[in-house]
Amino acid sequence: MKRTFYILTLLCALILQSCGLKSAMAVGLNFSTEKSTLPESLHWQKIGFAKELINQKEMIVVISGGSNPLPLDQWDDFKPSFPYMKNLDRNLLFQQTAFYRSPNTDVDCEATQCIRQRAYKGYTWVEMAKPICVDFVGGKTDLLKPEEGHLVIKTIQKCQTVLFTDSIYQLTDNKGNYYVMHATETAQPDTTVILPSGWSLKKVMLHEPLIISPFGGGNECYFNIVGDHLGQGYHQYIFSDSVYPAKGR
Numbered sequence: 001m002k003r004t005f006y007i008l009t010l011l012c013a014l015i016l017q018s019c020g021l022k023s024a025m026a027v028g029l030n031f032s033t034e035k036s037t038l039p040e041s042l043h044w045q046k047i048g049f050a051k052e053l054i055n056q057k058e059m060i061v062v063i064s065g066g067s068n069p070l071p072l073d074q075w076d077d078f079k080p081s082f083p084y085m086k087n088l089d090r091n092l093l094f095q096q097t098a099f100y101r102s103p104n105t106d107v108d109c110e111a112t113q114c115i116r117q118r119a120y121k122g123y124t125w126v127e128m129a130k131p132i133c134v135d136f137v138g139g140k141t142d143l144l145k146p147e148e149g150h151l152v153i154k155t156i157q158k159c160q161t162v163l164f165t166d167s168i169y170q171l172t173d174n175k176g177n178y179y180v181m182h183a184t185e186t187a188q189p190d191t192t193v194i195l196p197s198g199w200s201l202k203k204v205m206l207h208e209p210l211i212i213s214p215f216g217g218g219n220e221c222y223f224n225i226v227g228d229h230l231g232q233g234y235h236q237y238i239f240s241d242s243v244y245p246a247k248g249r
Contacts, residue, residue: 020059021134021143021154024245029133029155033239034217038161042098050090050183051075052128053120057083059131060103061156066117066124084120088144088231091187093169094162094212101159103130107219129158132222137173138196145229148194152227155244159221162235164210171201171226176240179224180212185231193228212237215244 049072051064064070070078080086101109102116104127116127131154134143138150146152162182169181169189175198181189191201212235214221224236224244241247 020056021131023135024133024155027133029245031216031220031222031244033215033242033244036214036216036220036222037218038213039100042100042161044096044098044163047092047094047097048072049075050087050092051078052087052090053080053084053125054087054131055083056085060127061087061129061131062118062120062125063128064123065126066115068122068124070123078121080121088227088233089185090183090233091185092183093189094164094182096163097160099126099128099160101221102127103157103159103221128160129156131156137199144227145231146227148229149196150229151196151199154225154227156223156225157221158223159214160223161211161213164206164212167203167205168210169201170204171195171199171234173199176238177236178238179226179234179236180210181232182235183233189232190230193230193232195228210237215239 051070051072053062054060055062064075078086099115101107101114105114105116117124118127119125133155135153135155136146136150137153138146141147141150141152143152143154164180169191171179171181181201184190189203191203193201195201214223216222222244226234226236228234239246
């Protein structure tokens with residue numbers, strides 16, 4: 001009975017999430033694809049397994065962290081309740097990250113004032129990202145797990161920089177837009193993913209570290225995050241136009 005109730009709750013949350021995010025055009029999104037200004041000093045950290053929750057009511061993503069984070073070995077048994085739901089498992093592929101400001105904080109904040117924590121079910125969670133809108137490639141599909149041949153493009157606000165070394169898995173629409181795989185569900189990238197027509201994915205060796213920073217110019221923190229049917233996620237790091245959405249889209 002409890003398992004059935006949890007599944008129904010999860011399905012309801014997925015439906016609400018799909019309804020809660022509109023397209024870029026519908027929300028009037030328009031940002032410069034110029035890289036934003038980073039703080040003078042960044043606190044780089046090594047990465048691990050991301051334990052993320054999505055708050056359906058507030059439309060904000062929180063990650064286990066802060067003064068009393070959820071232990072990793074308790075994640076599988078952790079059962080959030082509405083308005084929270086678990087994000088897809090995130091086995092991260094970048095080597096270092098610097099998270100420098102939570103959404104809805106003052107751009108002139110300093111030190112700990114820049115990172116907002118909240119308590120939930122006895123643990124602390126860091127407010128990390130705010131979903132803005134969602135668009136689909138190949139037709140409308142499930143927001144978290146699109147169908148084969150489909151992609152989901154979510155625009156979020158997240159003040160974080162990530163660093164890749166050695167190699168990346170590069171996704172492109174072959175129209176001037178490029179994305180780098182940043183996470184998988186299985187911890188093993190899969191280039192056999194079924195993509196929309198015209199798209200391709202390949203492994204690329206790096207001659208120097210690749211740092212991906214937010215876009216929008218100034219103090220803005222926009223990212224486009226792409227998801228495929230295998231649960232693989234990608235950051236866009238090269239845009240075909242000077243603004244997003246592209247002119248004439």
